[in-house]
Amino acid sequence: xxxxxxxxxxxxxxxxxxxxxxxxxxxxxxxxxxxxxxxxxxxxxxxxxxxxxxxxxxxxxxxxxxxxxxxxxxxxxxxxxxxxxxxxxxxxxxxxxxxxxxxxxxxxxxxxxxxxxxxxxxxxxxxxxxxxxxxxxxxxxxxxxxxxxxxxxxxxxxxxxxxxxxxxxxxxxxxxxxxxxxxxxxxxxxxxxxxxxxxxxxxxxxxxxxxxxxxxxxxxxxxxxxxxxxxxxxxxxxxxxxxxxxxxxxxxxxxxxxxxxxxxxxxxxxxxxxxxxxxxxxxxxxxxxxxxxxxxxxxxxxxxxxxxxxxxxxxxxxxxxxxxxxxxxxxxxxxxxxxxxxxxxxxxxxxxxxxxxxxxxxxxxxxxxxxxxxxxxxxxxxxxxxxxxxxxxxxxxxxxxx
Amino acid sequence: xxxxxxxxxxxxxxxxxxxxxxxxxxxxxxxxxxxxxxxxxxxxxxxxxxxxxxxxxxxxxxxxxxxxxxxxxxxxxxxxxxxxxxxxxxxxxxxxxxxxxxxxxxxxxxxxxxxxxxxxxxxxxxxxxxxxxxxxxxxxxxxxxxxxxxxxxxxxxxxxxxxxxxxxxxxxxxxxxxxxxxxxxxxxxxxxxxxxxxxxxxxxxxxxxxxxxxxxxxxxxxxxxxxxxxxxxxxxxxxxxxxxxxxxxxxxxxxxxxxxxxxxxxxxxxxxxxxxxxxxxxxxxxxxxxxxxxxxxxxxxxxxxxxxxxxxxxxxxxxxxxxxxxxxxxxxxxxxxxxxxxxxxxxxxxxxxxxxxxxxxxxxxxxxxxxxxxxxxxxxxxxxxxxxxxxxxxxxxxxxxx
Numbered sequence: 001x002x003x004x005x006x007x008x009x010x011x012x013x014x015x016x017x018x019x020x021x022x023x024x025x026x027x028x029x030x031x032x033x034x035x036x037x038x039x040x041x042x043x044x045x046x047x048x049x050x051x052x053x054x055x056x057x058x059x060x061x062x063x064x065x066x067x068x069x070x071x072x073x074x075x076x077x078x079x080x081x082x083x084x085x086x087x088x089x090x091x092x093x094x095x096x097x098x099x100x101x102x103x104x105x106x107x108x109x110x111x112x113x114x115x116x117x118x119x120x121x122x123x124x125x126x127x128x129x130x131x132x133x134x135x136x137x138x139x140x141x142x143x144x145x146x147x148x149x150x151x152x153x154x155x156x157x158x159x160x161x162x163x164x165x166x167x168x169x170x171x172x173x174x175x176x177x178x179x180x181x182x183x184x185x186x187x188x189x190x191x192x193x194x195x196x197x198x199x200x201x202x203x204x205x206x207x208x209x210x211x212x213x214x215x216x217x218x219x220x221x222x223x224x225x226x227x228x229x230x231x232x233x234x235x236x237x238x239x240x241x242x243x244x245x246x247x248x249x250x251x252x253x254x255x256x257x258x259x260x261x262x263x264x265x266x267x268x269x270x271x272x273x274x275x276x277x278x279x280x281x282x283x284x285x286x287x288x289x290x291x292x293x294x295x296x297x298x299x300x301x302x303x304x305x306x307x308x309x310x311x312x313x314x315x316x317x318x319x320x321x322x323x324x325x326x327x328x329x330x331x332x333x334x335x336x337x338x339x340x341x342x343x344x345x346x347x348x349x350x351x352x353x354x355x356x357x358x359x360x361x362x363x364x365x366x367x368x369x370x371x372x373x374x375x376x377x378x379x380x381x382x383x384x385x386x387x388x389x390x391x392x393x394x395x396x397x398x399x400x401x402x
Numbered sequence: 403x404x405x406x407x408x409x410x411x412x413x414x415x416x417x418x419x420x421x422x423x424x425x426x427x428x429x430x431x432x433x434x435x436x437x438x439x440x441x442x443x444x445x446x447x448x449x450x451x452x453x454x455x456x457x458x459x460x461x462x463x464x465x466x467x468x469x470x471x472x473x474x475x476x477x478x479x480x481x482x483x484x485x486x487x488x489x490x491x492x493x494x495x496x497x498x499x500x501x502x503x504x505x506x507x508x509x510x511x512x513x514x515x516x517x518x519x520x521x522x523x524x525x526x527x528x529x530x531x532x533x534x535x536x537x538x539x540x541x542x543x544x545x546x547x548x549x550x551x552x553x554x555x556x557x558x559x560x561x562x563x564x565x566x567x568x569x570x571x572x573x574x575x576x577x578x579x580x581x582x583x584x585x586x587x588x589x590x591x592x593x594x595x596x597x598x599x600x601x602x603x604x605x606x607x608x609x610x611x612x613x614x615x616x617x618x619x620x621x622x623x624x625x626x627x628x629x630x631x632x633x634x635x636x637x638x639x640x641x642x643x644x645x646x647x648x649x650x651x652x653x654x655x656x657x658x659x660x661x662x663x664x665x666x667x668x669x670x671x672x673x674x675x676x677x678x679x680x681x682x683x684x685x686x687x688x689x690x691x692x693x694x695x696x697x698x699x700x701x702x703x704x705x706x707x708x709x710x711x712x713x714x715x716x717x718x719x720x721x722x723x724x725x726x727x728x729x730x731x732x733x734x735x736x737x738x739x740x741x742x743x744x745x746x747x748x749x750x751x752x753x754x755x756x757x758x759x760x761x762x763x764x765x766x767x768x769x770x771x772x773x774x775x776x777x778x779x780x781x782x783x784x785x786x787x788x789x790x791x792x793x794x795x796x797x798x799x800x801x802x803x804x
Contacts, residue, residue: 016455016458020459050478053482054482054485056418057421057482057485057486057489058486058488058489061484061488062484062485062488064495065481065484065496066481068477068480068484068496068498069477069485072474072477072478075473075474076452076471078470079456079467079468079470079471079474080455080456080459082464082467082470083456083459083460083463083467083468083471084460086460086463086467087459087460093466094467094470096470096547099545120545143522144501
């Protein structure tokens with residue numbers, strides 16, 4: 001008998017038919033004799049509908065009240081799922097964030113989990129009940145409702161798994177697991193049986209948003225056995241863990257992100273602290289910078305190029321222009337006609353020549369590389385947006401075969 | 403400066419436009435310098451939609467989970483109203499049932515208020531915030547969510563008013579106040595400026611369901627100044643209190659209830675305990691009985707007639723037939739072609755001849771009286787359903803003029 005935490009996302013509980021399918025997955029685990037804790041997201045696009053409703057009333061509502069509003073979505077899910085399980089004849093109890101004492105920081109809209117009181121959950125498990133928990137929500141020290149931000153239900157699930165010392169944390173979603181690349185774009189992409197936490201973190205940050213990053217970070221820190229699998233097909237998914245078995249390939253995935261823009265500052269003075277000033281200015285405006293490239297310009301000046309999320313491009317441009325004088329650049333150019341293509345793999349640390357293999361694939365496909373950035377387990381290149389899909393296919397074929 | 407509790411029903415907050423109208427009513431009271439606590443119901447038919455959603459999944463869900471589900475409706479209302487008030491620029495905080503520590507009995511779906519912790523509300527009022535409270539909901543001693551049953555938000559408002567020792571509790575609704583009769587049916591019906599708690603209780607039980615009965619009972623017990631008024635028109639409403647000013651009329655209202663049925667048991671043995679057995683049988687089946695009439699039948703037997711809610715008719719009939727032998731009646735007849743017409747007025751206690759006046763009106767309209775029942779401040783008669791509307795008009799004209 002094991003203690004299993006299962007998490008089902010919004011698409012898995014979107015309507016009563018899907019709820020019933022999920023109920024049978026839960027029922028199976030429970031009747032096998034396991035203790036079962038289930039974390040649920042809001043149904044389908046409930047959260048988006050609530051946000052829209054709020055914005056109609058007030059385009060700039062307080063985050064506190066937004067959290068009061070949004071947290072109802074998950075509460076509806078757990079109640080309806082409880083009723084679905086009751087119909088099957090299973091013992092069940094639904095609990096909200098405050099009922100499990102999920103304490104968070106005070107940051108409404110993007111709170112972090114601080115601790116979870118285990119008493120209530122354990123009491124209910126001892127009574128042999130399936131425990132349904134509303135994901136995404138908690139309370140802060142003022143006894144106000146908080147939410148954990150997008151994808152927060154993953155974080156709830158992993159945090160509950162850590163607190164209860166669960167044997168396994170299963171994240172059920174609408175895909176079968178983690179793929180070597182987007183299977184809708186790369187027909188030869190295949191599902192990985194295993195992946196390391198670090199690879200998962202890099203992949204998530206590259207736009208392969210299957211698992212919420214913070215949940216993977218917590219899972220890594222506490223060594224939670226994570227499994228990503230489909231709620232629609234009964235197949236094994238992908239296990240996320242510290243070390244995977246012998247690598248079949250040097251890399252575990254190829255991803256692309258077209259949701260980026262590049263900004264270049266030219267003619268910066270070549271003096272200490274210039275890069276600091278530029279990126280502090282952006283940080284103060286809450287703009288995250290990804291790839292950074294610094295090069296020597298003409299006449300003893302420097303050029304700095306960097307990428308930001310497409311949605312931040314306009315804000316970044318305007319805050320930099322505002323500070324043109326103090327930063328001391330001569331020209332600023334922006335380019336949103338680019339894409340980032342990356343390979344990720346813990347294996348590349350010990351396998352030389354992975355970068356060369358990647359560049360070879362791009363050369364073979366006659367694709368120009370604009371910028372390059374590397375980490376221990378990731379290599380990213382910027383290419384023209386139109387070349388992104390071909391680049392992914394070429395690289396995937398290079399490492400995994402066509 | 404006063405402390406005012408305002409309650410707005412579902413139709414008053416049904417959409418963003420109505421919410422804004424309500425927001426300005428609240429704003430007015432707040433900017434006059436009052437401490438303002440607002441209790442809200444779920445928007446429009448939200449509760450019905452949620453019930454329907456639940457019943458699609460499970461026709462017989464547990465009441466506990468139903469309460470988890472339904473309580474989200476009021477939570478959405480307070481969040482959206484808070485955002486509406488924020489837009490106007492007013493300081494506001496929304497609080498759920500558990501956040502104000504509204505403790506109830508354990509009866510899911512029909513819990514009773516036991517106590518309310520005042521700390522949080524008082525702290526927020528001291529910070530000069532408008533406090534929005536989700537009506538209809540509380541928590542029981544297991545820290546489970548409970549609801550107070552239909553119309554429970556009225557009870558929340560009055561309970562909060564009692565706890566805070568409020569100066570006034572205003573119930574905003576879609577009518578202007580309490581009328582002498584249904585103004586849609588009796589064109590000469592007029593709004594009462596004042597009514598006693600007892601009259602209000604009798605009227606509510608007669609189908610003039612403007613205020614939830616339990617809320618009036620609590621208001622009476624603790625002497626809460628209640629006002630029923632419209633959220634759509636800026637007019638004074640009806641004040642509900644212990645003693646009203648000199649009566650303009652001996653009665654305060656004429657009501658009808660067509661949602662009833664009459665059951666007659668014939669040939670009962672004339673021995674002690676027979677009535678007890680009959681009504682205990684019905685009570686065990688959770689069937690409420692209203693008017694009871696006992697008369698002498700033929701051959702030393704007794705007949706007993708009584709009315710029940712139309713919805714209970716079939717259940718009452720079947721439970722009585724099942725116990726025909728032990729109860730010892732010879733025949734049972736049911737009649738759903740009836741209506742109850744009643745007059746209510748604290749003044750009738752000291753004004754002789756009120757009953758005679760009522761019967762005179764019915765005689766003048768050539769309407770047969772089937773059964774009569776009286777209390778200290780109420781006289782009810784049963785008439786044929788087709789005569790009900792005419793009966794109300796004739797009685798209204800008799801007491802208030804045509």
